[in-house]
Amino acid sequence: MVATSSPALLKRWIGLNLRQLRQEAGKERSEVMQRLGLSRAQVGHLxxxxxxxxxxxxxxxxxxxxxxxxLPDFLRIVEAARKGKNWWDKLSGAVPPWFDLFLGLEAGAAEVFSFDVYVVPGLLQTPAYAEAVIRADPxxxxxxxxxxxxxRLGRQNILARTEDPVRLWAIIDESVLHRPRGNTExxxxxxxxxxxxxERPRVDLQVLPLNAGAHLAQSGGFQVLKFPSEMVGDPGVVYLEGLVEGRYYEKPDEVALYERALTRLRVQAANQEDSQAMLRQAAQEVHK
Structure with a gap:
C-alpha cells in the first residue's frame, strides 16, 4: 500500500492500480463500461x-x-484520499485550479527533475527572490x-521533511545567474x-553554460516528477507551466522523451564542481 499524505498521489495510486488490475485480468475498458453502466469517460476518470x-x-x-x-486496502486509501487535507488549502486564492494538481503531485514525489531557463527553480528560491519574481505581474x-x-516557500518543505525527503536534480541555464531579480542584495x-x-546530499544542481550549444529542451523549462516505489508501473509526470494553464504529459513515451532530454542536458551542463564555481563567480560579479 502506498504510504503518503498527499491526496493527489493517493488518487493516482487508486487509478493506477484499478487500471493494472483490469489489464492483468484481461478485461477491456468496454467490458467495464458495460458492467458498471458508465461511459468511457467515466471509466477513464476512475x-x-x-x-x-x-x-x-x-x-x-x-x-x-x-x-x-x-477491497479493504482500496477502501482505506479511498477514505484517506477523501479526508486528506492540503497545507495550501488556506491559500486557495493563490492557487489556480490547474496548479492544484501539480502541488499535490509534487508533495508526494520521490524525485523532482527540473530544467529552468529564466528563473531559479521555485523549490530553490529565497523569499526575497521569490517576491521579486512574483511582483513581475503588476x-x-x-x-x-x-x-x-x-x-512557493511552503512547497520547499519537501526538501526538508524528516521522512523520505525528495531528491531534487535541477539544471538551470547560466543566464539565470545574471538576470537581475530585485536589487543587488x-x-x-x-x-x-x-x-x-x-552541500545537501539530496540536491544536485548543474548550470548549463551559455556556450553549451543546441539541446533538446530549447522550447523552454519543464519538470519531471517521479513517485515512490509503491507506484509500480507509474512512468511519472512531466509538467510545463504557462501563463494561463499548466500542461501535463503522463504517457510513458512522452515522459521518456523528456527524460532523454534531461539526460542530454546533464551531459552538456557543467559538472557539479564547475557549476558551483560558476555560482561563486556570478555572486562576485554582482558585488562589482
Missing amino acids: ETGERLPSKPVLEILLDFYGKPDR ELTDEQVQQRVEL VMTEQLDYLIKLC
Missing part, C-alpha cells in the same frame, strides 16, 4: 484518479477482476503577492543560497 470509486463500484470491479480480497495586490510567496542572497544548497 483509472486516472480523477474520480474516486464508491464502495459498491469497488466491490463490482474487484470481483470482476478476481481480486475481491483487495496586476497583483500586495496580499496576493504575499500569498504566492508563502505558497536579493541576487547576492539567492546565489549564496544556491551555493549552500549544493
Whole structure:
C-alpha cells in the first residue's frame, strides 16, 4: 500500500492500480463500461484518479477482476484520499485550479527533475527572490503577492521533511545567474543560497553554460516528477507551466522523451564542481 499524505498521489495510486488490475485480468475498458453502466469517460476518470470509486463500484470491479480480497486496502486509501487535507488549502486564492494538481503531485514525489531557463527553480528560491519574481505581474495586490510567496516557500518543505525527503536534480541555464531579480542584495542572497544548497546530499544542481550549444529542451523549462516505489508501473509526470494553464504529459513515451532530454542536458551542463564555481563567480560579479 502506498504510504503518503498527499491526496493527489493517493488518487493516482487508486487509478493506477484499478487500471493494472483490469489489464492483468484481461478485461477491456468496454467490458467495464458495460458492467458498471458508465461511459468511457467515466471509466477513464476512475483509472486516472480523477474520480474516486464508491464502495459498491469497488466491490463490482474487484470481483470482476478476481481480486475481491483487495477491497479493504482500496477502501482505506479511498477514505484517506477523501479526508486528506492540503497545507495550501488556506491559500486557495493563490492557487489556480490547474496548479492544484501539480502541488499535490509534487508533495508526494520521490524525485523532482527540473530544467529552468529564466528563473531559479521555485523549490530553490529565497523569499526575497521569490517576491521579486512574483511582483513581475503588476496586476497583483500586495496580499496576493504575499500569498504566492508563502505558497512557493511552503512547497520547499519537501526538501526538508524528516521522512523520505525528495531528491531534487535541477539544471538551470547560466543566464539565470545574471538576470537581475530585485536589487543587488536579493541576487547576492539567492546565489549564496544556491551555493549552500549544493552541500545537501539530496540536491544536485548543474548550470548549463551559455556556450553549451543546441539541446533538446530549447522550447523552454519543464519538470519531471517521479513517485515512490509503491507506484509500480507509474512512468511519472512531466509538467510545463504557462501563463494561463499548466500542461501535463503522463504517457510513458512522452515522459521518456523528456527524460532523454534531461539526460542530454546533464551531459552538456557543467559538472557539479564547475557549476558551483560558476555560482561563486556570478555572486562576485554582482558585488562589482
